[in-house]
Amino acid sequence: MILLDTRGLEHPVPLGMAFSAFTKLQGREILHMIHTKEPLPLFELVAKNGGHHYSYQDDEGVWHILVTRDTSLDLESCRV
Secondary structure (H helix, E strand, C coil), X not given: CEEEXXXXXXXXXXXXXXXXXXXXXXXXXXXXXXXXXXXXXXXXHHHHCCCEEEEEECCCCCEEEEEECCCCCCHHHHCC
């Protein structure tokens, strides 16, 4: 799992970093992005490029976004 913590960064930097990391994923690799907001534009880009995502907000209000190119992976079960 590749961790990308973008909590201190302003738009559009997190989107660019996350999409760049997504394009480099291979096989069953998963990108775990930590962010202060739910990045809806990222979800659109991932879907248009053959991937899928799962996101959730933790008890502290932090968003966790899991992204992969392997659409057979159950990302909800990979929740950390």
